[in-house]
Amino acid sequence: MNRLVSNRTLLRRLPRERLSLLRELGALADERGESLYVVGGVVRDLLLGHVTLDLDLTVEGDGIAFARLVANRYRAGLAVFDRFATARLVFPDGLKMDIATTRRESYALPGVLPTVQPASIEEDLYRRDFTINAIAWQLNPGQFGRLLDAYGGQRDLRARTIRVLHAGSFQDDPTRIFRAIRFEQRLRFRLERTTLRLLAEAASTNLIQQLSGPRLQNEILLLLAEQDPVRAIARLAQLKLLRFLHRRLCYTTRVKRVVAAVPKALAWWARRFPDTEIDKPIVYLMALWSESSPAVVATMIRRLALSREQAGKVTVGRRVVGRVLKRLADTGIVRPSQVYRLLADLPDEALVLVLATQMSCQQAAVLSRLKRYLVDYMKNRTIKAALTGRDLQAMGLQPGPQYGTILGKLLDARIDGTITTEAEERAFVQKRLGVRSDC
Numbered sequence: 001m002n003r004l005v006s007n008r009t010l011l012r013r014l015p016r017e018r019l020s021l022l023r024e025l026g027a028l029a030d031e032r033g034e035s036l037y038v039v040g041g042v043v044r045d046l047l048l049g050h051v052t053l054d055l056d057l058t059v060e061g062d063g064i065a066f067a068r069l070v071a072n073r074y075r076a077g078l079a080v081f082d083r084f085a086t087a088r089l090v091f092p093d094g095l096k097m098d099i100a101t102t103r104r105e106s107y108a109l110p111g112v113l114p115t116v117q118p119a120s121i122e123e124d125l126y127r128r129d130f131t132i133n134a135i136a137w138q139l140n141p142g143q144f145g146r147l148l149d150a151y152g153g154q155r156d157l158r159a160r161t162i163r164v165l166h167a168g169s170f171q172d173d174p175t176r177i178f179r180a181i182r183f184e185q186r187l188r189f190r191l192e193r194t195t196l197r198l199l200a201e202a203a204s205t206n207l208i209q210q211l212s213g214p215r216l217q218n219e220i221l222l223l224l225a226e227q228d229p230v231r232a233i234a235r236l237a238q239l240k241l242l243r244f245l246h247r248r249l250c251y252t253t254r255v256k257r258v259v260a261a262v263p264k265a266l267a268w269w270a271r272r273f274p275d276t277e278i279d280k281p282i283v284y285l286m287a288l289w290s291e292s293s294p295a296v297v298a299t300m301i302r303r304l305a306l307s308r309e310q311a312g313k314v315t316v317g318r319r320v321v322g323r324v325l326k327r328l329a330d331t332g333i334v335r336p337s338q339v340y341r342l343l344a345d346l347p348d349e350a351l352v353l354v355l356a357t358q359m360s361c362q363q364a365a366v367l368s369r370l371k372r373y374l375v376d377y378m379k380n381r382t383i384k385a386a387l388t389g390r391d392l393q394a395m396g397l398q399p400g401p402q403y404g405t406i407l408g409k410l411l412d413a414r415i416d417g418t419i420t421t422e423a424e425e426r427a428f429v430q431k432r433l434g435v436r437s438d439c
């Protein structure tokens with residue numbers, strides 16, 4: 001059993017200035033005759049003793065009017081989403097706060113977004129995904145710090161259990177299937193028995209197919225952005241959920257090994273190249289798709305409605321990684337410019353995948369050569385030739401494809417260190433021009 005923090009400790013979990021802000025907002029709501037609560041994951045995390053940065057508030061009354069008032073008073077930036085009766089505020093110190101109106105939701109069809117109507121706080125909590133996310137913490141003076149926990153959220157937090165609030169929950173919103181796995185894996189909780197059965201039942205129908213591409217993408221990428229996506233992917237596989245990406249997605253032993261090697265590859269990369277930014281969920285997706293055919297990958301890209309940039313990265317699949325590894329394993333590669341040419345068109349995420357793939361095959365010598373190549377390549381890719389096309393033109397080169405060839409050769413020579421100055425570059429070009437005019 002988990003020990004939850006006491007009410008008093010919960011208040012102390014928040015920095016003093018946040019706490020006084022919440023007290024002020026509670027008083028403001030009170031003046032308007034409205035009740036104000038902190039809700040959802042924030043309360044869950046505070047009760048578990050975790051630090052939370054952003055705040056989710058809900059008003060039993062008019063959330064948007066209240067948000068406007070707060071934004072005015074505290075000079076916070078404000079974005080209003082009328083359809084969902086929510087507003088997002090960004091305070092001058094960077095604090096992000098969502099303010100919503102307490103509401104009930106109804107679903108015209110499974111998988112579609114709900115229509116919302118104002119309702120009581122109890123109904124608002126009942127529409128939530130899991131009991132642990134359905135606890136509210138009141139802010140009005142006199143009630144400040146009172147927990148509303150009508151559905152056993154604290155009990156389930158103590159028992160480390162994920163439990164839906166009613167049997168139709170996954171039908172109402174199949175994204176909850178992925179959210180359940182996300183919280184289960186993140187918090188190291190387990191799915192309560194009935195919830196697991198309901199989840200398995202929902203997963204055996206075509207409910208998830210009805211989710212739009214962007215909604216499915218959001219859930220999958222959020223799962224892959226978690227601290228330990230390897231376990232989350234294994235859980236998806238165990239619950240037969242990978243088939244919703246594609247029923248012919250190849251989750252072979254080799255794929256599992258590559259996926260399992262990704263954290264090590266990412267850690268090595270971050271240590272070596274701390275200034276690069278890697279899209280980690282995309283690396284996991286690439287690893288997961290690394291044995292699937294190009295046609296299957298193309299279908300999954302469409303299913304998840306990936307952006308052009310994301311799609312560009314993931315299409316560098318098994319074939320490219322295999323080809324690169326084969327070439328790099330070839331001890332015939334000697335010049336740094338050859339490594340540069342081999343890797344130059346690949347996104348960094350693909351380089352991490354190359355590394356993870358090699359790490360998964362336990363060949364220490366090849367791996368250390370690959371790491372050396374990567375370190376050299378990352379250094380070399382900042383090198384530029386001094387001369388440009390304009391210089392070549394001034395030197396009398398006629399328009400044509402030789403511009404690209406000569407500039408490429410100059411860059412190779414710079415990378416290999418056979419040319420180190422602009423004068424040497426000019427001499428190199430002169431020589432080529434001379435040879436050409438002799439012909």
Ligand code: ATP
Binds near residue numbers: 042133
């Ligand atoms: P995280 O720590 O990942 O941000 P969170 O619990 O704060 O988790 P959010 O997606 O920010 O999750 O949602 C905030 C709250 O809104 C949740 O705690 C939950 O009460 C409710 N909620 C979010 N998505 C759903 C959903 N699909 N169905 C029902 N309730 C939801």
